[in-house]
Amino acid sequence: MATKMQQILKFIPRDSVLFGSWLSSQGLDARGQYAYMKSGWLDRISKGVYKLHGTEPSLLTTVSSYNTQLGKSCVVGAYTALELRGYSHYLFIGKPVAFLFTDKSNKLPSWLLKEEWDMNIKYMTTSFLGDELLGVETMTINQCNFLVSSPERAILECLNLPDSSSSLLDIYYIIESMTTLRSNLFQTLLEACTSQKVKRLFLYMAEKAGHSWYRALKLDNINLGTSRFMITPTGKYINKYNMTISKELAEYE
Template sequence: MSLEKEQKINYLLNSQPSGAVYLSSWLMENGFSTQLLNRYKKSNWIYSIGRGAWMRTGDTLTYQGALFSLQRQANLNIHLGGKTALSLLGKAHYLELSTKQIVLFGSSKEKLPAWFSNYDWGLKVNYHGSSFLPPKIGLQTLEQGAFSLLVSNPVRALLECLYLVPKKQELVECYEIMEGLNNLRPKQVQELLEKCTSIKVKRLFLYMAEKAKHDWFKYIELEKINLGKGKRSLVKEGVYISKYRITIPKALQNYE
């Protein structure tokens, strides 16, 4: 192998954290042709994990390393959200940490690449593409091993949980999470609620925050939040909350 090619492969091997996936699109942007990648493959420097994705030989593949590459190389908005984010941030201690499944959120126009969806990560990947929240707000950085990943902050994560109600998320469980969020920043809550486009999510969030009697709730400017018109019902036979014009399960209304 020529000196130039050795320098290129050394750059390749040292440019990302150990265990990161290398996306073909990113590699080509950085001067690595398909022909050159195939030569590296034959030399056993790298190996393919699916179309458009490579790993360094000897590295261990994890979903964290894959997600890191989707965020940092492909600049996708796909991130750990919902209950997974809450668990990782220590905001849902009683919940089982997501060792059997993870929740990912991305924008409505984004999809997980086939190599990610088809790979057996040893856990279930629940991906939800939606634009009910803007892609760039309500996120924070969390260190996961060698990787610095973008995850939903507690406010956004709970809003994502409420988005999945009632078919994919238990509403009472959302309230149990809300009860523990007693130190949220009103400014963060206000911004996300103002920019959230789901009427259901906003009404449920405000109802639960008020029910939980959090101090930060009194600083929320309700008049700036669009709660829509008409009634919303989550169940056929429930309890109607007139202030938020929403029908909720009796179990939530009676929860102490």
Template sequence: MSTVKPSKINRLLKLQPSGVVLISSWLTEQGYSPELLRKYRNSNWLTSIGTGAMIRENDQVNYLGAIFSLQQQLGLNIHPGAKTALSLHGKAHFLDFAQQQVYIFGHSKENLPRWFQKYDWGVKVNYYTTSFLPADEGMTTIRKDNFELSISSPARGLMECLFIAPQSQDLMECLQIMQGLNNLHPKQIQRMLERCTSVKVKRLFLYLAETCGHTWFKYLNLEQIDLGKGNRSLVKNGVYIPKYRITVPQEMQKDESPEL
């Protein structure tokens, strides 16, 4: 005969929306002891997905439901970023997601829990910790299934793409993404670029925006944006762009000859 009190288990199941992970340390803070949680598992109310994490029995949880829990239960800044955020915004529908990869970003020193790393989410997880932008800069909230999730805005998503380029992100794809960002707000972009600490990201972002001829680019005050010193060679045998002191792939400047 089960010793689980229906009222308490019902309250637990209402604490969080369906489709998310229930993290043991957070549940303990809510008054659910390890012994009680073990009873819930034995009674098939909860199922373990790794040390310190559970889901409702028969609940369908994907990586987004796990990220929700990291944000809401642990207070972490870990979020969908780069192309994954752009896809969630509907801004990257033309990109190739055949390999089913997702890009997740956290602020410096924020690590993915072991249960998150070990669990099979059905996608390849690429995780990056960065501090080139403040944790709260350029973030937005979307509704996904039964919960709200904090993700990168389209502008921050592109900046994250540029941060991992060219090693983990194709620069020509970044150009394609920028072409679709014609409705950005110059005041917000100005603030992001002023607070951004990556010279590479700022130079590439401005170069791509100017190349695409976006109207909002004209309202940026480049004198207030620190673009650093020296040259940045991003690719071999590329084209040097004197204004931004960067070397980009030749296909970005088809009408220009590379400077040696």
């Protein structure tokens, strides 16, 4: 009985999550999956979702399996993407946090969100940067392929988080350290971005940091709208961007 599973495991990491529909496509039908479960080879996580007995798949490994086996596009983004790329200025107390993104028509399954993992999940469905996965790149870590936001996309995702207004200075510290980003990718992302708040905050911070990639942007092609934004309830009004931001960010040198 072990032979079929051993053949399948030649192509995936042992700590992968195994989806029933994918196993079927590899020649192991539902009856065979049940037999492997009864014989102690597989443990059931949810309906049609398994792991090898004795393994503990990580959250990110599970996301990789979800994407590669089911043809999905769950993106590891925001602070998690920045940390994977070496920008670890923003530290969470306690268990690590995974920021995951999908579009609204492809929500993550409830079992994945409810399961106890090695990371806490912060999950958002959003299309504020369009539906084309602009600035999303493939990273391979420990034989697993991940869809990970580029640094350029990830910083915009950070600014779009619901609680971003309380973390503006932390986000600025990250932008300040980003000296070698791609202005052409930023240009594409900013022109596609539907959040005027995110665009204004980002351009304010990028201008303040004074990087050469900011000076290469074609600002006339980026629509910032005309509405006034109160990013924080009190603070300092920035006339150029028609918004009120925290005093600590405005006065930071």
